[in-house]
Amino acid sequence: MATVMKTSRDVRGVGFSMPRADAPDKVVGKTMYVDDLNPPGLLQARLLRSPHAHARIKKLDVSKARALKGVRAVLTASDIPTLHHGAKTRGHALMAIDRVVFFGQPVAAIAADELSIADEALDLIEVEYEVLPVSIDPIKAMAWDAPRVADEGTEADTSEALAHTGIAATASETAPAAPNVTQTAKLERGDLAAAFAQSDLILEKTYHVPSVHQGYIETHGAMAHVDQTGQITVWASTQGSFNTRAEIADVLEISESLIKVIPMECGGGFGAKIRALTEPITVLLSKATGRPVKYMMTRREELEAGMPAPSVTIKLKTGVKKDGTPLALEAETVIEAGAYSGAMLTMSGVFLASVYQWPNFHVTAYEVLTHKPSIAAYRAPMAPQTAFVIDSHMDHIARQLGLDVAEYKLAFLQKGGDLMAHGRPWAINGAKECLAALMEHPLWKNRKEWQASGGKNGAPLRGTGVAVGGWVPGAQPSTATMRLDTNGTLTVLTGSVDIAGTNQGLAMMAATEFGVDISKVKIVTGDTDSSPWTGLSAGSKTTYSVGTAVIAAAKDARQKTLNLAAGELEASVEDLDIVDDSVVVQGVPGKSMTLSAIAKKSTAIGSALAPIIGLGAAGVDVQAPAFAAQLARIEVDPDTGLITLLDFVVAQDVGKLINPLGAVGQIQGGAVQSLGFALTEGLMYAEDGRLMNPSLLDYRKLTAADVPNIETIIIEVPAPQGPMGARGVGEPPIIPAPAAIANAVEDATGIRLTVLPLTPERVALAIEAHASSNGHA
Numbered sequence: 001m002a003t004v005m006k007t008s009r010d011v012r013g014v015g016f017s018m019p020r021a022d023a024p025d026k027v028v029g030k031t032m033y034v035d036d037l038n039p040p041g042l043l044q045a046r047l048l049r050s051p052h053a054h055a056r057i058k059k060l061d062v063s064k065a066r067a068l069k070g071v072r073a074v075l076t077a078s079d080i081p082t083l084h085h086g087a088k089t090r091g092h093a094l095m096a097i098d099r100v101v102f103f104g105q106p107v108a109a110i111a112a113d114e115l116s117i118a119d120e121a122l123d124l125i126e127v128e129y130e131v132l133p134v135s136i137d138p139i140k141a142m143a144w145d146a147p148r149v150a151d152e153g154t155e156a157d158t159s160e161a162l163a164h165t166g167i168a169a170t171a172s173e174t175a176p177a178a179p180n181v182t183q184t185a186k187l188e189r190g191d192l193a194a195a196f197a198q199s200d201l202i203l204e205k206t207y208h209v210p211s212v213h214q215g216y217i218e219t220h221g222a223m224a225h226v227d228q229t230g231q232i233t234v235w236a237s238t239q240g241s242f243n244t245r246a247e248i249a250d251v252l253e254i255s256e257s258l259i260k261v262i263p264m265e266c267g268g269g270f271g272a273k274i275r276a277l278t279e280p281i282t283v284l285l286s287k288a289t290g291r292p293v294k295y296m297m298t299r300r301e302e303l304e305a306g307m308p309a310p311s312v313t314i315k316l317k318t319g320v321k322k323d324g325t326p327l328a329l330e331a332e333t334v335i336e337a338g339a340y341s342g343a344m345l346t347m348s349g350v351f352l353a354s355v356y357q358w359p360n361f362h363v364t365a366y367e368v369l370t371h372k373p374s375i376a377a378y379r380a381p382m383a384p385q386t387a388f389v390i391d392s393h394m395d396h397i398a399r400q401l402g403l404d405v406a407e408y409k410l411a412f413l414q415k416g417g418d419l420m421a422h423g424r425p426w427a428i429n430g431a432k433e434c435l436a437a438l439m440e441h442p443l444w445k446n447r448k449e450w451q452a453s454g455g456k457n458g459a460p461l462r463g464t465g466v467a468v469g470g471w472v473p474g475a476q477p478s479t480a481t482m483r484l485d486t487n488g489t490l491t492v493l494t495g496s497v498d499i500a501g502t503n504q505g506l507a508m509m510a511a512t513e514f515g516v517d518i519s520k521v522k523i524v525t526g527d528t529d530s531s532p533w534t535g536l537s538a539g540s541k542t543t544y545s546v547g548t549a550v551i552a553a554a555k556d557a558r559q560k561t562l563n564l565a566a567g568e569l570e571a572s573v574e575d576l577d578i579v580d581d582s583v584v585v586q587g588v589p590g591k592s593m594t595l596s597a598i599a600k601k602s603t604a605i606g607s608a609l610a611p612i613i614g615l616g617a618a619g620v621d622v623q624a625p626a627f628a629a630q631l632a633r634i635e636v637d638p639d640t641g642l643i644t645l646l647d648f649v650v651a652q653d654v655g656k657l658i659n660p661l662g663a664v665g666q667i668q669g670g671a672v673q674s675l676g677f678a679l680t681e682g683l684m685y686a687e688d689g690r691l692m693n694p695s696l697l698d699y700r701k702l703t704a705a706d707v708p709n710i711e712t713i714i715i716e717v718p719a720p721q722g723p724m725g726a727r728g729v730g731e732p733p734i735i736p737a738p739a740a741i742a743n744a745v746e747d748a749t750g751i752r753l754t755v756l757p758l759t760p761e762r763v764a765l766a767i768e769a770h771a772s773s774n775g776h777a
Contacts, residue, residue, distance in 0.1 A: 012520050014724060016663035021499045022265075032222040034264045035296050042223075043072055045285055045295035048108040048125050050170045053136070053371040053689020054147065057098050058750055059128035068124060070117035073288040075109045080284060082253045087152045090307065090340045090374040091251050091276050093282075096363040097718035099151055100129075101339040102373050103689045104305030111285040111293045134689050135545065138311065138368040143181045149181045149339055149369035156182040158210050166346050166513040167422065168471050180299035182337065184366035185345040187353060187421045197329035203397055206240040207754045209385040209738070210309040210682035211336065213303055214378045215359060215673070215701050216608055218591035219265025220306065221296035222590065224282035228290070232259045239497055240536035245528045247276040248283060252499035261499045266470040270673075271377025272307050299506060303694045307376030307684055310343055311336040312385040316352070324401050324408050329358040335382070340374035343367040345383050346422065351386045354420035355431075355470060356394055356412045356569050362420065377538065379670060379729035380471045381426025384677050384738060387469035388756065391739035394762055395465070396752050405441045406466050430717030431627035435468050437651040437713050438631045450633065451747055459634040460644070463748025469735025470627035471726045475620040476535030478549040483509060484612035488581050488596035488604060490514060490521045490557070492550055495534030498525060500543045500666055500730055505658045506550045509723055511678030513554035514561075516595070523771060532617075540728025543639045543658065547723035548618035557614025564602060564609055565593050580626075594618025624719035628652035628732035630671065632740040638750045641764030642743065643646030643679060645706075648737075651713040655727030660714070663729050668710045670733030678704045678738040680757050 025031045062074045077083050077095040098105050108125055114117035135141035135149055163457040176185055195203060223235040232254075238244045241261040249256040266273060278295050285293040297306070312335055319328035331352050335343040345365040353361040391409070398408040412421075413435060417426035438444055447464035454462030480494045492510050496502065503523040511518045527533065534546060558578065565583040566573045575586050582590040602609040633647040650671050654663050680700040684692040693699045718725025738756055746752050753764045 009643060010712055012622060012652055013508045014658050016073045016564055018504055018518060018659050019661060020504050021095055028611060031083065031265050033218055033236055033267055034223055034294065035222050035558040037235055039292050041291045043111040043113065043285070043289055043291050043293045044115045044118050045282060045293050046110050046115065046122055047106040047111070048122050049108055049301070050096065051103070051374040051593035052100060052131050054099050054132045054134045055095060055101040056132060056436050057100065057107065057127065057128065058130050060107065064124040064126070065110060065121040068117065069119050070113040071110060071121045072113070072291065073111040074121070075284060075286050075288060076107065083250065085150045087159045088155045088473040089416050089452040091247055091280065093340065094251065094281055098147045099292050099767045101307070101702055102371050104301065104373060109281050109285060109539030111289055133182055134371045136370055136372070136685055136687060136689050138334055138370055139313065141368050141370050142178055142334070142366065143726060144178045146178065146180055149371055150182070151424050155356050158183070167350050174689065180369040181366050182341045182369055182659065183343065184344055185349060185362065185365045187349045188362040190522060191419065191581060192328050192362045194332060195360035196319045199327050200322040201397065201400060202317065202319045203393065203400065205393065205754050206313065206315045207392070208311045208471050209677070209756045211308045211389060212378065212677060213308045213683060213699065214270040214272045214680045216268025216270060216272065219297040219299060220273065220278045220281045221294070221304045222279040222307060223292055223294040224279065224286045224289040225292040227281060230258060232283055233262065234259065234283065234634040236279055237261045237266050238263055238537050239266065239273045239499055240760060241495055242276060242533060243536050246275050247689040249651065250277065250527050251280045255379065256357060259734055260527055260529045261431060262561055263525060266497055266499045269499050271381060274538055275376060277307065296484050299696065300350060300694050300775045303683070303699055304691045305373050307374055309378035309381065310375040312348070312382070314389045316389055318393060318397065320397055322401065323396055325486050326356060326358045329353055329361040331363045333363070334370070335365065335367050336370055337367050338370060338372040338374040340376060341367060341369070347384045347385045350421045353381060355390060355414055355468070356409070357414055357418055363421065371684060379673060379734045383469060383471055383735045384674060387467065387735045388738040388742065391467040391736065392742050392752070392754070393468065395739070395743040396746065399746065406444065407466060410435050410439070427468065427623050428717065428720060429625040429627055429687070430715045431468060431470055433715045433717060434629035434651040434653055435466070437715060438466055438629050438649060441631060441649055443633050443649060454635070454748060460637050461604065461748040463744040463746070464631065464633050465740045465742065465744030465747055466629065467736040467739035467743055468627060468629045469732060470625055471540060471728070471731035471735065472538040472623050472625045473544060473731065475541055475544050477617070477619040478534045478546045479532035480546065480549040480553040480616045482514070482614035482616070483597045484557060484595060486596060486599045488594060488599065489518065490502050490516065492521060492523050492553065493526055493531055494523065494527055494546055494550065495528065496533035496542055496546045497536050497537045500539065500664045503545070503663055505543050507546060508658055509547050510550050510554045512724070513551045514558045516581070520581070522764050527552060532647060534719060539771040540731040543726050544624055544722055544728050545620050546616065547726060548620055549616040551616065551723050553616030555614070557612055560612050560614065561595070561598055564598055568593055568601065612712070620721065622721040624655065624722050624727045625653060626653055626655070626727040626729070626732045628736055629751070630736040630740045632744045634741065634748060636745060636763065638767055639764070641760035641761070641762065643741065643758060643763060645675065645708060647708055649711040649713065651715055652729070652732055653715040653717050653727065655717065655719040656725035657714055657716055657720050658724070658726055663714065666729045667712050667733045670730060672702055672707055674734040675707060675741070677756060678758055680759070
């Protein structure tokens with residue numbers, strides 16, 4: 001079925017499907033990424049990484065590597081005075097000092113004339129390790145006698161949480177915790193014991209989602225040059241140039257004023273390119289050599305030592321009445337953070353108890369360290385895992401009670417004004433509208449006929465599932481400027497990194513507010529020396545936050561343009577409007593002044609008129625939750641357990657549709673990633689901490705051949721303080737699919753699976769066990 005989207009144009013510049021302006025250059029290979037940079041004198045970097053998940057470094061000899069022709073620098077921890085024991089973030093642990101804490105942790109860095117020389121030098125470094133016991137299983141790592149991961153006295157890190165979501169972290173518990181339990185958070189309300197005592201159905205299950213990799217096409221990479229004056233320039237694949245500058249300064253203990261970050265085209269990030277993983281080491285190598293240094297991680301390095309999404313285990317117990325009315329929810333969440341703290345505890349707890357309204361609840365969340373790479377965000381961090389749990393559970397409750405699963409969810413799904421678990425009310429959102437739209441879809445209407453046709457005459461089992469998931473974006477102050485140029489066009493300058501086509505949407509909003517066609521607007525992303533301050537491109541807040549600043553800049557530029565034209569045309573500002581490329585006096589044909597003429601007038605030598613520069617600054621603190629509902633129609637082979645996805649539908653609330661083409665692209669891309677969570681993805685570790693699937697041959701990402709056409713239904717419930725009512729689009733579509741697929745599997749087979757991914761082996765074994773328990777051969 002064709003994508004359903006708005007096509008009418010109710011305001012100038014917004015509402016039409018506009019291809020990304022940068023698309024042609026990307027298609028023909030003209031777009032410049034970090035790895036395309038090749039300045040004179042460039043050196044290539046490589047890192048020597050630990051072959052053990054936990055070991056003491058007894059000897060480290062780099063003399064042979066330093067002596068190799070073409071090697072310009074070899075750095076170890078002893079060469080970096082800003083390294084300290086007790087580093088609380090991965091960024092502050094550039095190199096292992098005397099102990100490695102995850103497989104792939106850097107122990108030395110090399111800068112050489114060529115990559116082949118750097119690789120040869122790696123083989124010449126002599127390291128003697130004393131292998132130590134490991135904590136790999138997060139549940140076992142919670143024991144008091146488990147092998148310790150962090151140095152004693154290391155503080156937990158919660159700095160990144162608000163970069164993604166508006167749900168702030170709760171205060172950590174002060175009670176003593178085991179060494180590897182770095183954060184504990186609790187949310188509770190009501191009398192849980194009494195509520196369970198009143199319940200007619202008590203359901204308890206444990207769910208698990210493994211760690212998954214974000215799968216961006218471009219790996220982490222950066223190039224740095226430290227000149228003779230000490231000024232540092234960094235070219236980075238980053239989601240926020242100002243954030244990267246601040247982190248480099250913090251890690252290297254230098255002033256931000258010494259650093260200029262130039263954001264390059266980012267070949268995907270999904271939250272993992274917020275932390276400065278490669279930038280500080282390139283700065284140090286450049287400082288040591290006096291030459292530009294580039295470091296690009298290999299794909300194997302990315303999978304073995306990148307920053308994946310966490311593995312999550314949630315034990316959930318609920319109590320409901322006979323009619324399904326929720327009474328009590330008790331949950332324990334264990335989030336595996338890897339070797340360094342950084343999990344978003346409160347986010348999971350709030351969504352467990354708040355997406356569907358539970359009057360009595362007690363949710364405890366633990367961040368647990370293990371000897372694995374530290375985690376990072378992955379598009380709506382913690383939301384896909386949490387939605388898999390709570391939506392699967394709600395679906396199973398309805399089936400246990402013989403209720404219509406969609407009607408049941410709709411009845412208790414949150415709406416604007418309902419209280420969230422951390423005490424704040426839900427802002428207006430379209431969650432119910434999204435689910436209601438799918439309930440009217442033909443695939444849902446005829447689901448019973450589809451299910452009944454399965455298993456007959458050799459046909460596979462058939463089922464349909466539906467699920468809901470949402471996100472509460474963060475908000476961050478932003479600034480932007482708009483300049484009227486002498487050719488009558490407008491240039492908008494921001495520091496916002498365009499990782500998802502956001503520049504196209506910003507241009508459309510700027511055109512609408514100023515009153516010109518989109519073709520007259522150009523968006524420019526500046527570096528940290530030239531652009532106005534802008535926050536991170538993360539958490540579905542770019543359009544929401546930066547868009548507000550861009551609209552303010554366009555409004556200011558428009559007003560200044562009209563004010564100047566009023567004097568030249570001897571007319572009142574109130575009588576003026578901008579039509580096409582001119583300011584016109586309404587009701588007076590022929591009396592007008594082109595935008596080009598206005599710009600030239602205001603920039604002429606000796607002119608008493610000021611150039612037209614619009615300034616926009618926005619501080620946004622009102623949240624705009626964004627929700628999506630997804631429907632999956634599947635077939636299940638009862639012998640092999642293979643799930644075949646035949647149809648997939650997404651209904652999503654975008655607030656106000658700015659660019660239909662861009663929105664649908666974001667929604668469909670996120671849906672495919674969500675299906676990866678559900679069906680194929682999971683990082684698998686051996687007992688010694690080694691990654692067992694460190695290539696894309698073994699780590700299975702979905703491709704276009706694996707998914708059907710994704711039908712998209714756009715819902716518009718305007719966000720009260722969003723730019724033109726817009727909400728963030730990027731996060732919600734990655735959330736519901738795991739639950740939707742699991743719900744469809746139960747619809748088809750009668751089996752509730754609680755561990756992802758839903759691989760053929762896992763499904764087949766569950767079907768076999770179910771048949772055995774029911775007395776079938």
